[in-house]
Amino acid sequence: MASAAQTLGRYRTAAAVVVGLAVIPLVPGLNSSYVLHMLILMLMWSVIGMAWNLLGGYCGQVSFGHAAFFGLGAYTGGILYYHLGWSAWWGLPVGMVVVALGALGVGYICLRLRGPYFALGTLAMGEVLRVTAENLEWLTEGTRGIMLETRTWVAKEPFYYVILAIAVASFVVLEVMVRSKWGYYFVAIREDQDAAESLGIDTTLYKNIALVVSAVLTGVAGAFYTCYMGYIDPEIVFALHDVSIVAIMVVMVGGVATRWGPLVGAVIMILLSEVVRTLPYIGRAHQTLFGILLIVIIIFLPNGVVGDFRKMMRFFLGRSKPAGAGGV
């Protein structure tokens, strides 16, 4: 159990990060539309990363199909807009319900499977939904996609604060869940499902809880994507490599089952791909460089940047820091 001082310290860091992020749009030089676009993408990916982290990191159910939930959320907003003329923002609340139901369906099928079979099952679900969205033309407009006539705001700041609020809310939800009794159940399921079951944990129930919460948060990010980008088609929002795999990468790079891992991972992933892309000359090979960097991170920092923070510091500073510093 954390002492009162530690608890305070924990919230102090979180509060500092939130305040820091909240004032960025007010800082001259940083408030350009381009910088805000990058920040919005980072926050959006950190939400998806946090969501994936709950299911994959804490509960140990590695999903390769989070695009399914992202797409469901995105299309809920898109369809409400296109067919009913509602604002696409309704995709956020309505999408939560739709995605929760969708996740229960996915869970009913995939949570019977374990380990790699669960991964393959979710991968298939993502692809199934993509093909479905491509073919249900009366509902989804198929591959032509759905385009919003106009986006709600021209300026980036409102979008930025919306996604920041979503990110903070996700953070709080996960924090509460993971620090509660449920969090211990999740970890127990990850470490040994049979042992957890023998201790009287209803593993099916708790795996479903983790899946539904994870899916709903991902769906909210998807609905936000529709409002922000103003155009979706099945290949974009149900993409295996551009959504499902990136969700895993964000968490892997940042740190599996760590509090700040998804945020750090999202920042690194977005920043790295943007910086490497714009490097002169070698920028052409950015995909290759990016791949190599990821391999290096996974080999030398298997617990991610946050998980292996001390190891990394030791490497750079040449000596070990006294215990107690960092403490993630």
Next chain:
Amino acid sequence: MGKLVKVLGVAVVGTALVASPALAKTLKIGIPLPLTGSKAKFGEIERRSYEIAAEEINAAGGINGMQIELDIQDSQGKPEIARAIAEKLVDVAKQPFLIGAYSSSCSKAIAALAEERKVPYLVVTGAANDITQKGYEYVFRMNPSVEYYTSGFRGFLREVVKPKTIAILYEATDFGTSGSKSMVKEAKRLGIKVVLNEKYESGAVDFKPILSQVKAKRPDVIYMVSYVMDAALLMRQIKELRIDAKLFAGGAAGFAIPEFVENAKDAAEYVVTATLWSPFAPYRGAREFAEKYKKRAGKYPSYHGAEAYSALYVLKDALERAGSMDSEAIKKALAATDLVTAFGPVKFEAKGKYKNQNFMDTLVLQVINGKHEVIWPKKFATAKYVFPIPRWRDRRR
């Protein structure tokens, strides 16, 4: 129009004589293109073509005395990255105009941004109909929208082929779906019965199940909307299954580029395709550009190349007439564009739902003796069409 070209020519030569390149300022032009990912092939064709145009323009004195420096950035074909590139160009580089992107989805992302930020955007290859149907004031498109891609081909069907039945196969993308939709509409108008209208996942390795359905229906015309690998594979498997029809036809894209003939080999013979452009298109500069491109890349460019090459000239023309680097002035100049490029005439018009859209004649090609020849419209033909085409078993092997 010819006069305008002459005037422009004089202007170009004039500036070339006056401006000394050593003193000239540079004009950096950022262009998002998919250089990696599944659309990289087309990004590469466009990159080369932009470079050829930039070199020519620089050799002739640049734009308003400024030498062009291209800054081609990889969008990976993803809309959010294309948007990031465009945001950066507007915000950081302060570029007063936007140009490029390959796919419709990237073009849509940039178009919405251009309209919001009031920066004129020249769409070069994004073909989905709705890009110029949103009433955007700052978005100009020089390529026809996908429903006009086949206007020439539809003329050919109407006047020469006169089929009773048609089977349509198309890939599951925005481009494929729009292509199939407009063909179904056209078939209805001409009283052609659509016996089959099937979508497939692009990148499939075996089309035989879908092709045996086609065979059973015995259509007069088999019409396919596909990118290059699928196009070649479809024709090879049609040959394997000995499916005969009066005409095999492709809806631009994969069928209209030289790789189609290379990959499909003799199965490509007599295949007809709609296209926007060919190296033998009857526009001034088309042939020269194609030869120049061939010298570098070893083969002729597809119409995407000609679009990119000509887009830079459209931009140059607009910037020179605008006389300033102000977005509003450039927008006004673009709207008044009336230019004949190597790609064809460019003029932005409002028609029906469209706004700032270029409308032009499209061509029909047929593979004859292993080469793409223009067969339609008749006034542009480089060879007489072969119709009806011989059955597979009657062909020499």
